[in-house]
Amino acid sequence: xxxxxVVFCMALACSLPAVAHGEARAFACEPEWAALxxxxxxxxxxxxxxxxxxxDPHRVEARPSLIAxxxxxxxxxxxxxxxxxxxxxxxxxxxGNREVQPGQPGYFMASDYVRRLDVPDRVDRAMGDVxxxxxxHVHLDPRNLAIIATALSKRLAEIDRENADFYVARNATFxxxxxxxxxxxxxxxxxxxxxxxxTYHRDAIYLANWLGMDLAATIEAKPGIPPSSRHLAKLLSQxxxxxxxxxxxxxxxxPKAPAWLGEKTGIPVVxxxxxxxxxxxxxxxxxxxxxxxxxxxxxxxxx
Amino acid sequence: MNRTYLAIAIALTLSFSVTARAQDQTEEIEExxxxxxxxxxxLDQQPTTAExxxxxxxxxxxxxxxxxxxxxxxxxxxxxxxxxxxxxxFELDPNTYTVGGFIPPGGHGHGGEEEGGHGGGFGPGDRGxxxxxxxxxxxxxxxxxxxxxVQAGVLDxxxxxxxxxxxxxxxVPGLLVKAGRFFSGMGYINEQHPHAWDFVDAxxxxxxxxxxxxxxxxxxxxxxxxxxxxxxxxxxxxxxxNFPGSERNENGPNAWVGFVHxxxxxxxxxxxxxxxxYRDTTADExxxxxxxxxxxxxxxxxxxxxSKTYGVDFVWKWAPxxxxxxxxxxxxxxYYRRKEDGQLEYDFEGEGAGPLDGPYSSxxxxxxxxxxxxxxxxxxxxxRYDRLDxxxxxxxxxxxxxxxxxxxxxxxxxxxxxxSIMVDFSTSEFARFRLQYSQDKARFDETDQQVIFQYVVxxxxxxxxxx
Ligand SMILES: [Zn+2]
Numbered sequence: 049x050x051x052x053x054v055v056f057c058m059a060l061a062c063s064l065p066a067v068a069h070g071e072a073r074a075f076a077c078e079p080e081w082a083a084l085x086x087x088x089x090x091x092x093x094x095x096x097x098x099x100x101x102x103x104d105p106h107r108v109e110a111r112p113s114l115i116a117x118x119x120x121x122x123x124x125x126x127x128x129x130x131x132x133x134x135x136x137x138x139x140x141x142x143x144g145n146r147e148v149q150p151g152q153p154g155y156f157m158a159s160d161y162v163r164r165l166d167v168p169d170r171v172d173r174a175m176g177d178v179x180x181x182x183x184x185h186v187h188l189d190p191r192n193l194a195i196i197a198t199a200l201s202k203r204l205a206e207i208d209r210e211n212a213d214f215y216v217a218r219n220a221t222f223x224x225x226x227x228x229x230x231x232x233x234x235x236x237x238x239x240x241x242x243x244x245x246x247t248y249h250r251d252a253i254y255l256a257n258w259l260g261m262d263l264a265a266t267i268e269a270k271p272g273i274p275p276s277s278r279h280l281a282k283l284l285s286q287x288x289x290x291x292x293x294x295x296x297x298x299x300x301x302x303p304k305a306p307a308w309l310g311e312k313t314g315i316p317v318v319x320x321x322x323x324x325x326x327x328x329x330x331x332x333x334x335x336x337x338x339x340x341x342x343x344x345x346x347x348x349x350x351x
Numbered sequence: 352m353n354r355t356y357l358a359i360a361i362a363l364t365l366s367f368s369v370t371a372r373a374q375d376q377t378e379e380i381e382e383x384x385x386x387x388x389x390x391x392x393x394l395d396q397q398p399t400t401a402e403x404x405x406x407x408x409x410x411x412x413x414x415x416x417x418x419x420x421x422x423x424x425x426x427x428x429x430x431x432x433x434x435x436x437x438x439x440x441f442e443l444d445p446n447t448y449t450v451g452g453f454i455p456p457g458g459h460g461h462g463g464e465e466e467g468g469h470g471g472g473f474g475p476g477d478r479g480x481x482x483x484x485x486x487x488x489x490x491x492x493x494x495x496x497x498x499x500x501v502q503a504g505v506l507d508x509x510x511x512x513x514x515x516x517x518x519x520x521x522x523v524p525g526l527l528v529k530a531g532r533f534f535s536g537m538g539y540i541n542e543q544h545p546h547a548w549d550f551v552d553a554x555x556x557x558x559x560x561x562x563x564x565x566x567x568x569x570x571x572x573x574x575x576x577x578x579x580x581x582x583x584x585x586x587x588x589x590x591x592x593n594f595p596g597s598e599r600n601e602n603g604p605n606a607w608v609g610f611v612h613x614x615x616x617x618x619x620x621x622x623x624x625x626x627x628x629y630r631d632t633t634a635d636e637x638x639x640x641x642x643x644x645x646x647x648x649x650x651x652x653x654x655x656x657x658s659k660t661y662g663v664d665f666v667w668k669w670a671p672x673x674x675x676x677x678x679x680x681x682x683x684x685x686y687y688r689r690k691e692d693g694q695l696e697y698d699f700e701g702e703g704a705g706p707l708d709g710p711y712s713s714x715x716x717x718x719x720x721x722x723x724x725x726x727x728x729x730x731x732x733x734x735r736y737d738r739l740d741x742x743x744x745x746x747x748x749x750x751x752x753x754x755x756x757x758x759x760x761x762x763x764x765x766x767x768x769x770x771s772i773m774v775d776f777s778t779s780e781f782a783r784f785r786l787q788y789s790q791d792k793a794r795f796d797e798t799d800q801q802v803i804f805q806y807v808v809x810x811x812x813x814x815x816x817x818x
Contacts, residue, residue, distance in 0.1 A: 100619055102672040109668060109675055110818055111622040112581030112614025119525055119575045133813045134780070141498070142817065144575045146521035151495070177780060177813075273779055274728045302677050302728075 072208040075117055075148070077126035077136065078105050080187040081158060083324040083333045085125060087222050088201045092211045096121070101325035104300045105131055106177070106272065110138035118143035121154065123207055125200065128157025129164060129184035153206050159184050161199045162192040165253050176270025187323070189254035190230050190337055197222055229334055234259075237341050243348065244292040246283075246309070248301040251322065255340065264292040267305050275305050287313050294318050294347050299326030318347035428491035428499075429812035433546045435483045439476055440802040443794070448474040450555060451795040452741025452765035453715065454639055456562030456594040473558060475791070475801060486513070486546060490812075493517060502544065513544070514566065529571040534564045536573065536585045537610050537628035538685050539664035541565055547816055549681070549723045550773055551787045551803045555737040556717035560660055560687040562594045565630075567606055581614040581624070595658040595689070596632035606632035614818070623667045624818055630660040634693070644757035649699045651759070653711065656693030662686065666818065677728055684720035689713075695746060697754070707754065709747020713762075716740055729777050737769040767793040782808040 076082035082097035148154035164182025201219035205212035310317035321330035329339035516531030569589025591605025614624035695711035717739030775785035
């Protein structure tokens with residue numbers, strides 16, 4: 049009889065939400081989402097960061113270790129909008145984890161919660177590997193992160209109901225600090241308004257949109273197509289006719305083409321973290337924007 | 352601040368209700384749900400720092416925010432099409448091609464690509480320009496439980512369904528259930544479609560043991576263990592009509608496959624996967640054409656043949672900081688051993704003597720190893736070495752001296768060997784152009800020089816490949 053009760057209770061525990069006790073396990077596709085999960089989840093969420101800041105998030109290998117992590121995750125947090133199209137579907141297929149499949153509470157795509165920019169009118173691979181649902185690099189606008197943080201804290205509360213109050217409180221604290229920081233960043237970055245940037249990929253569009261900067265050109269010929277020497281020559285003459293202020297190299301970009309372009313044009317090259325951990329200073333989400341603005345400002349004052 | 356107290360109060364009652372007695376649990380869970388809903392509503396009202404009128408104010412998922420769907424109907428399956436064309440130069444006539452010492456999977460010792468049928472294409476292909484199989488794939492979720500996938504090879508002769516299955520992923524945590532026709536999970540390269548290979552052709556051992564891609568009609572169970580290292584167990588049961596099995600007209604499955612994969616990372620830059628597999632199948636009336644020592648045609652027929660195949664596979668990938676876009680290296684190797692045991696009927700035409708019959712057993716093995724190095728974006732070079740051993744053969748009529756091993760021309764002793772180098776260039780993720788040179792010693796006495804140029808491009812849905 050006793051044994052029966054125990055078994056019954058275990059069965060009941062299984063039918064309750066994914067995280068009955070202990071910490072929730074989150075799988076973050078990119079470092080920015082790992083950082084956000086840490087802000088919101090504190091010690092209640094064990095976060096696994098699938099990619100390093102030096103990795104191009106478009107091109108990640110669906111490694112066995114990632115399948116193993118996906119298998120045990122209660123929540124998967126990614127950018128979405130097809131940024132991870134080359135690897136996330138494989139992981140979801142191979143891991144056998146129903147809780148994190150699309151449509152389940154354990155599947156959270158951050159870019160679903162904000163308005164995306166660069167949504168193409170039509171999609172054709174002649175345009176390169178375009179993001180058909182719009183630009184997925186949404187985290188470089190801190191206002192997007194505020195919206196995503198609230199949505200994510202709700203999701204954490206749904207998955208780990210026992211700690212729902214904890215996530216509410218963490219989000220409230222985060223939002224308070226975050227909005228104060230946004231105000232400060234916007235104050236500090238007033239001098240960056242109208243700045244013309246050359247980036248490798250259009251991954252700075254949300255940053256540019258936030259601070260009123262322009263993405264003048266990209267170093268890659270087309271999305272996902274590395275620059276040929278002909279493209280670089282064309283870019284060079286374009287920049288001679290219409291100079292830009294800064295050439296941006298994100299931490300995951302290869303350094304050669306931006307350096308070459310900087311040398312030829314005399315436009316300062318600035319290395320930006322792109323995500324948390326991309327530079328030594330970008331230790332967390334606050335550091336990411338502190339450092340991004342610092343670096344842009346010092347590049348401008350140099351020129 | 353009121354709001355926070357309220358939320359805490361709700362959460363407290365909530366956690367009490369969880370520990371409460373388990374009676375009327377459905378009611379309680381419903382209640383719980385409502386409370387969480389209330390909580391969420393409260394969260395909704397929390398101020399966000401986004402100012403109105405700015406471009407990033409959508410608080411609800413906006414998956415449909417004006418994005419053009421890649422297909423006009425969102426419920427349409429993802430469609431992709433793989434085009435594949437080749438130019439081949441062979442010094443020796445491809446119609447004389449054979450992997451010496453090994454029973455040809457298609458039943459014919461010699462011949463071009465067309466002769467094999469499904470899982471066929473055992474020759475090196477045709478000389479000159481040719482459009483090879485065009486692959487067409489459809490996939491979509493069927494409903495919340497099933498995912499469906501079809502891949503068909505379209506050839507001049509018709510359509511060949513390579514894979515068509517449904518799959519459930521995780522209804523039981525970690526369990527993947529596949530049913531229909533599928534490529535077996537044994538080994539490493541077997542599950543890959545030819546367009547994903549790093550060389551134009553399959554390794555010789557893959558050809559001899561698995562007949563290009565070993566696929567079956569049946570079901571597959573895969574269990575991914577909840578371990579920090581990737582650990583996967585697989586079991587398949589199927590019709591077993593494909594080589595080395597044969598059609599049997601029986602109710603039960605004729606082929607069983609078991610496999611295990613283990614994988615992980617070493618630092619940020621290295622990852623690996625090792626695997627072991629086993630296949631158990633039987634063949635009845637599996638035949639192949641051959642010649643005796645005088646060049647007379649012989650038909651060989653196996654019956655009651657038990658065929659067991661053991662394999663191990665290994666893959667190592669290196670990419671600096673895990674980012675393969677600039678430079679990366681991939682090493683892979685597989686080894687297979689096959690044991691067969693049964694009856695062989697040796698039917699030679701002419702000379703009037705009836706067919707010989709006797710017990711047959713053999714043990715053969717082979718392996719390949721290859722490395723592919725992407726030294727700069729878009730460009731890769733690769734080297735591959737193939738080696739097989741015809742191994743041991745015991746056949747009654749040979750042991751009693753009625754015939755000699757030379758009368759089983761195809762099964763003479765031989766150690767086929769092949770060395771290949773390739774270079775490929777990808778204009779994008781979706782198009783690859785490859786040049787390959789092989790020195791092929793698969794035939795008994797002759798060495799073939801082969802030069803193949805190939806392109807593989809994919810149209811439609813963005814592909815995602817397994818490790
Ligand atoms: Zn992108």
